[in-house]
Amino acid sequence: MSNSTKSIIVGTAGHIDHGKSTLIEALTGTHPDRLDEEKRRGITIDLGFAFLEDEGVRYGFVDVPGHERFVKNMLAGASGIDLVLLVIAADELIKPQTREHFDICRLLGVQRGVIALTKSDLADRDTRELARMEIEEFVKGTFLAGAPIVEVSAKTRQGLTELKTALREAAREISAKDTGRYFRLPIDRSFAVKGFGSVVTGTLFSGHVAVGDEVELLPSGRVLRVRGLQTGGKSVERAEAGQRTAVNLAGIEHTAIQRGMVLTSRGRLRTTRRADVRLELLPGAPALKHRAQVHFHAGTLETIGEVYLLGARELAPGGSGLAQLRLQDEAVLVRGDRFIVRQFSPVVTIGGGVVLDPLARRFTAKDTGRAQFLATLEMGSSDDILRTMAERHVLGITAEEIIVRTGWIEGEIQSTARTLADKKLLRIVSNGPLILIAEALFAEIGKKLLARVERFHKENPLLPGITREELKASLGRRVRPETFAAALQMLLEQKKITLHGEFIITLAPEELRAREQITQAFAKAGLAVPSVKEVLAQLKIETARSEKLLQILLREKVLVRVSADLIFHHDALDALSGLLAQYKKLKGDRIGVPAFKELTGITRKYAIPLLEYLDRQRQTRRAGDERVIL
Ligand SMILES: Nc1nc2c(ncn2[C@@H]2O[C@H](COP(=O)(O)OP(=O)(O)O)[C@@H](O)[C@H]2O)c(=O)[nH]1
Numbered sequence: 300m301s302n303s304t305k306s307i308i309v310g311t312a313g314h315i316d317h318g319k320s321t322l323i324e325a326l327t328g329t330h331p332d333r334l335d336e337e338k339r340r341g342i343t344i345d346l347g348f349a350f351l352e353d354e355g356v357r358y359g360f361v362d363v364p365g366h367e368r369f370v371k372n373m374l375a376g377a378s379g380i381d382l383v384l385l386v387i388a389a390d391e392l393i394k395p396q397t398r399e400h401f402d403i404c405r406l407l408g409v410q411r412g413v414i415a416l417t418k419s420d421l422a423d424r425d426t427r428e429l430a431r432m433e434i435e436e437f438v439k440g441t442f443l444a445g446a447p448i449v450e451v452s453a454k455t456r457q458g459l460t461e462l463k464t465a466l467r468e469a470a471r472e473i474s475a476k477d478t479g480r481y482f483r484l485p486i487d488r489s490f491a492v493k494g495f496g497s498v499v500t501g502t503l504f505s506g507h508v509a510v511g512d513e514v515e516l517l518p519s520g521r522v523l524r525v526r527g528l529q530t531g532g533k534s535v536e537r538a539e540a541g542q543r544t545a546v547n548l549a550g551i552e553h554t555a556i557q558r559g560m561v562l563t564s565r566g567r568l569r570t571t572r573r574a575d576v577r578l579e580l581l582p583g584a585p586a587l588k589h590r591a592q593v594h595f596h597a598g599t600l601e602t603i604g605e606v607y608l609l610g611a612r613e614l615a616p617g618g619s620g621l622a623q624l625r626l627q628d629e630a631v632l633v634r635g636d637r638f639i640v641r642q643f644s645p646v647v648t649i650g651g652g653v654v655l656d657p658l659a660r661r662f663t664a665k666d667t668g669r670a671q672f673l674a675t676l677e678m679g680s681s682d683d684i685l686r687t688m689a690e691r692h693v694l695g696i697t698a699e700e701i702i703v704r705t706g707w708i709e710g711e712i713q714s715t716a717r718t719l720a721d722k723k724l725l726r727i728v729s730n731g732p733l734i735l736i737a738e739a740l741f742a743e744i745g746k747k748l749l750a751r752v753e754r755f756h757k758e759n760p761l762l763p764g765i766t767r768e769e770l771k772a773s774l775g776r777r778v779r780p781e782t783f784a785a786a787l788q789m790l791l792e793q794k795k796i797t798l799h800g801e802f803i804i805t806l807a808p809e810e811l812r813a814r815e816q817i818t819q820a821f822a823k824a825g826l827a828v829p830s831v832k833e834v835l836a837q838l839k840i841e842t843a844r845s846e847k848l849l850q851i852l853l854r855e856k857v858l859v860r861v862s863a864d865l866i867f868h869h870d871a872l873d874a875l876s877g878l879l880a881q882y883k884k885l886k887g888d889r890i891g892v893p894a895f896k897e898l899t900g901i902t903r904k905y906a907i908p909l910l911e912y913l914d915r916q917r918q919t920r921r922a923g924d925e926r927v928i929l
Pocket residue numbers: 313314315316317318319320321322341342343365417418419420421451452453454455
């Protein structure tokens with residue numbers, strides 16, 4: 300596909316017999332009714348499809364049935380459309396399914412449309428003028444306000460050119476669907492093609508798919524290989540969001556796949572039966588009671604749902620509120636998906652809304668933060684959303700869980716997480732897998748750990764310290780190992796705890812002071828180090844504790860043991876390496892003991908053990924009476 304070509308999905312809408320299918324045929328040359336029964340009865344029962352390429356725009360038309368009995372088929376086709384072609388016959392004007400289809404488009408968040416005043420050959424000029432006024436009144440204050448109303452006749456072909464121009468202009472205003480997100484294709488048909496096997500079709504919702512890809516069929520989770528692809532009736536290597544797409548799948552019978560199932564990127568999305576949503580009720584609908592049953596439609600799926608209103612007994616006509624939907628069947632939903640609800644009986648469209656949290660928790664009285672959380676999901680920036688998600692997950696949240704809820708790709712999540720981590724609002728406890736925890740929760744865990752280590756000292760004064768395992772166990776089994784490790788690391792860096800062999804300890808204030816004294820004594824001495832005994836003897840703590848501190852400093856490599864009774868500060872040894880390097884540059888790579896003593900200003904007592912240490916470190920090599928500086 301060339302980059303200049305734009306793919307647009309156009310859905311028809313309108314009352315039965317207003318000329319939708321005939322108009323699609325007049326535009327594309329393809330009659331969209333494809334079932335024998337449809338042809339025999341002259342009505343559209345299920346979705347029909349046709350394509351048109353016109354001046355740099357590829358249109359995929361989804362023709363829907365107008366009969367009230369088949370609105371559910373209409374719904375399967377309406378999700379994913381970019382542009383509605385609202386068909387109104389000049390001789391009948393606004394009829395019940397004109398209203399219902401239009402409501403559905405509005406609730407699904409369709410942003411643009413063109414109105415076709417069809418059968419204009421059957422109406423005189425005055426009638427057409429009147430029709431125009433009535434339609435303008437009908438769409439006032441909606442997304443179709445100001446949309447072109449094009450008079451057409453499929454019979455005389457009058458107005459078709461104007462209609463194409465109107466479609467093209469509307470198409471220009473439509474922003475391309477998100478091809479960068481994960482692949483998602485809600486399936487509207489599954490059939491077998493002789494010699495090819497199973498083929499499914501649908502409107503490609505997001506992302507892209509290519510021949511040879513492994514995709515996942517949800518809800519079953521079966522992994523399937525894409526054997527071939529078609530868009531717009533032509534074989535292609537790759538299909539993108541916004542295209543009508545037919546996928547030839549290897550390794551599955553077409554009868555195992557049904558409308559409502561979803562093809563998606565492998566291992567990314569999950570199904571759900573409980574979603575928190577913003578629910579909007581149409582002004583003409585009766586009030587909706589808490590726990591009412593409804594027909595739920597999202598993507599191409601239809602199922603039954605129970606509505607749990609959040610903090611209300613009922614939803615008034617024309618009103619909107621937060622609710623939890625409990626679904627009878629597994630649905631693939633992510634934040635931002637639109638849906639439609641229809642009354643349980645008699646079946647009419649009563650409202651719709653937007654998914655906020657597709658993996659909602661059960662309602663509990665304790666959960667007081669829910670409304671605020673949902674408000675953030677609805678209105679917040681991605682920073683806000685990620686932060687609130689982390690705050691609501693005491694144990695931290697993984698990239699995988701964030702993807703399932705939002706459909707965001709991992710790269711987006713990582714960069715948002717880094718921004719929040721820089722602002723100290725969030726802690727990245729692990730990068731692979733990415734695990735995030737709210738900073739406040741993380742600090743709490745750190746505090747708990749520290750308190751546990753201190754209590755251990757009090758309760759077990761004779762033991763060296765608490766073990767890692769014991770400390771971890773004190774958090775309970777539900778803290779992730781990555782979080783524990785990160786909290787431990789933080790406490791170590793803050794010097795609030797210290798590792799003593801396999802034990803974790805905290806140091807008393809006098810011990811911290813003593814440790815500082817030891818460090819300073821060796822740091823100040825440079826290479827002319829004092830005897831260890833001397834240093835320890837000056838401390839105001841007993842020998843056992845000072846020995847322990849010395850061990851810790853050696854383990855932390857602040858101090859380095861060079862021989863049985865000589866210990867140096869790490870910085871002093873670094874400085875010595877620097878001196879040797881300089882010597883080598885000026886005087887060559889050989890140095891004898893006298894020269895070494897002169898260079899460092901130390902006596903033989905220190906010089907010999909130091910040279911032996913340097914040999915062991917492979918900084919020098921003994922050659923007769925001399926050393927070669929390496
Ligand atoms: N006179 C006239 N009849 C039309 C026109 N468009 C469609 N029809 C007729 O109206 C009837 C219903 O058309 P159809 O496309 O099936 O309507 P749909 O139910 O909206 O898809 C058919 O008999 C068509 O031949 C038109 O522009 N002029």
